[in-house]
Amino acid sequence: xxxxxxxxxxxxxxxxxxxxxxxxxxxxxxxxxxxxxxxxxxxxxxxxxxxxxxxxxxxxxxxxxxxxxxxxxxxxxxxxxxxxxxxxxxxxxxxxxxxxxxxxxxxxxxxxxxxxxxxxxxxxxxxxxxxxxxxxxxxxxxxxxxxxxxxxxxxxxxxxxxxxxxxxxxxxxxxxxxxxxxxxxxx
Amino acid sequence: xxxxxxxxxxxxxxxxxxxxxxxxxxxxxxxxxxxxxxxxxxxxxxxxxxxxxxxxxxxxxxxxxxxxxxxxxxxxxxxxxxxxxxxxxxxxxxxxxxxxxxxxxxxxxxxxxxxxxxxxxxxxxxxxxxxxxxxxxxxxxxxxxxxxxxxxxxxxxxxxxxxxxxxxxxxxxxxxxxxxxxxxxxxxxxxxxxxxxxxxxxxxxxxxxxxxxxxxxxxxxxxxxxxxxxxxxxxxxxxxxxxxxxxxxxxxxxxxxxxx
Numbered sequence: 250x251x252x253x254x255x256x257x258x259x260x261x262x263x264x265x266x267x268x269x270x271x272x273x274x275x276x277x278x279x280x281x282x283x284x285x286x287x288x289x290x291x292x293x294x295x296x297x298x299x300x301x302x303x304x305x306x307x308x309x310x311x312x313x314x315x316x317x318x319x320x321x322x323x324x325x326x327x328x329x330x331x332x333x334x335x336x337x338x339x340x341x342x343x344x345x346x347x348x349x350x351x352x353x354x355x356x357x358x359x360x361x362x363x364x365x366x367x368x369x370x371x372x373x374x375x376x377x378x379x380x381x382x383x384x385x386x387x388x389x390x391x392x393x394x395x396x397x398x399x400x401x402x403x404x405x406x407x408x409x410x411x412x413x414x415x416x417x418x419x420x421x422x423x424x425x426x427x428x429x430x431x432x433x434x435x436x
Numbered sequence: 437x438x439x440x441x442x443x444x445x446x447x448x449x450x451x452x453x454x455x456x457x458x459x460x461x462x463x464x465x466x467x468x469x470x471x472x473x474x475x476x477x478x479x480x481x482x483x484x485x486x487x488x489x490x491x492x493x494x495x496x497x498x499x500x501x502x503x504x505x506x507x508x509x510x511x512x513x514x515x516x517x518x519x520x521x522x523x524x525x526x527x528x529x530x531x532x533x534x535x536x537x538x539x540x541x542x543x544x545x546x547x548x549x550x551x552x553x554x555x556x557x558x559x560x561x562x563x564x565x566x567x568x569x570x571x572x573x574x575x576x577x578x579x580x581x582x583x584x585x586x587x588x589x590x591x592x593x594x595x596x597x598x599x600x601x602x603x604x605x606x607x608x609x610x611x612x613x614x615x616x617x618x619x620x621x622x623x624x625x626x627x628x629x630x631x632x633x634x635x636x637x638x639x640x641x642x643x644x645x646x647x648x649x650x651x652x653x654x655x656x657x658x659x660x661x662x663x664x665x666x667x668x669x670x671x672x673x674x675x676x677x678x679x680x681x682x683x684x685x686x687x688x689x690x691x692x693x694x695x696x
Binding site for chain 1: 510517524525531536540544
């Protein structure tokens with residue numbers, strides 16, 4: 250990837266997270282990245298394409314970070330499921346946390362016809378599927394049901410934390426997740 | 437109308453259940469009913485759920501009130517989190533009506549309430565006065581009887597305990613001091629026993645005499661069956677469930693019962 254393209258992508262990502270997607274104009278992005286509109290459109294064709302790329306990159310980074318954490322720190326499938334919320338809490342409470350891309354984008358682009366909304370929904374589904382695969386590995390009978398419960402808990406906690414920093418929502422979500430996982434394991 | 441911020445929803449929640457926990461959880465049932473109402477256009481429903489994305493002050497205020505009433509550690513966050521789970525689950529239900537997202541959301545919400553509150557979901561003070569008098573009478577009677585017929589009582593307890601052992605597999609293990617599994621209740625367990633308390637509260641119930649309960653089970657019986665407190669672990673839950681089965685309740689409305 251060209252250095253300039255990468256610079257535009259990381260600048261846009263930072264601005265979207267801190268100022269919101271709709272309220273960040275292309276002018277602001279090019280000014281902050283030290284480039285021109287023409288260069289931005291050369292690489293991304295439209296603001297919408299830029300948003301889609303930012304979302305894809307962000308989600309890839311998050312999934313890679315989470316998988317690495319889980320694979321390096323746990324070996325048992327059931328342990329992975331338990332540890333999932335520990336790592337998410339670590340991430341959500343870090344000073345750099347600015348929210349979750351697909352959750353923010355979905356709220357800013359509520360129309361189902363919007364490609365940004367569609368990608369956000371797809372990423373939410375992928376995350377649920379990831380939890381589901383961990384639950385299957387851990388031999389949980391209703392793996393999909395548990396994955397849906399945990400993803401609802403997780404997305405709600407992230408949204409609450411996005412609204413009120415330091416809310417502690419993830420701490421309670423973690424406790425609740427443990428109750429749900431224990432319940433699903435014993436059935 | 438923004439359904440999640442409507443006075444209609446608050447009215448429905450207020451009359452849905454007798455306890456704050458129950459009222460918070462009925463949010464999911466009410467939304468499910470609303471989404472399954474005939475001729476509801478899913479696009480309009482989606483729009484209504486997403487409108488005013490900044491906040492739902494009416495619902496948040498109501499849920500915060502309920503969270504305070506049930507002793508939540510952080511009522512404001514619990515209220516916000518429950519609203520978000522309900523909204524996300526409702527949105528998913530519109531996109532995929534077969535995924536049961538509101539039922540799963542309710543389970544997640546029950547676990548979240550459990551994580552934020554002490555394990556007392558139906559305090560003794562909420563039970564009716566006659567039941568309290570009944571408990572007091574049972575205890576006085578039990579103390580007197582213990583002094584007078586202690587030997588006979590021990591025999592009686594042994595007999596009762598043997599019946600319990602044979603009819604309930606979880607109680608078949610010896611009820612010694614070391615039999616105290618400390619596994620926490622699951623959200624399903626809590627919801628099931630809570631539903632039982634709710635059901636009993638709608639009837640006139642006859643509890644077994646405390647006198648007939650083996651000493652080892654007495655604390656659990658009084659706290660978790662008569663007192664309506666949520667058991668603290670699965671061991672107590674098994675004992676509580678056994679004695680809950682022995683409670684006889686009449687659910688005939690008072691007026692009908694008197695007219696016979």
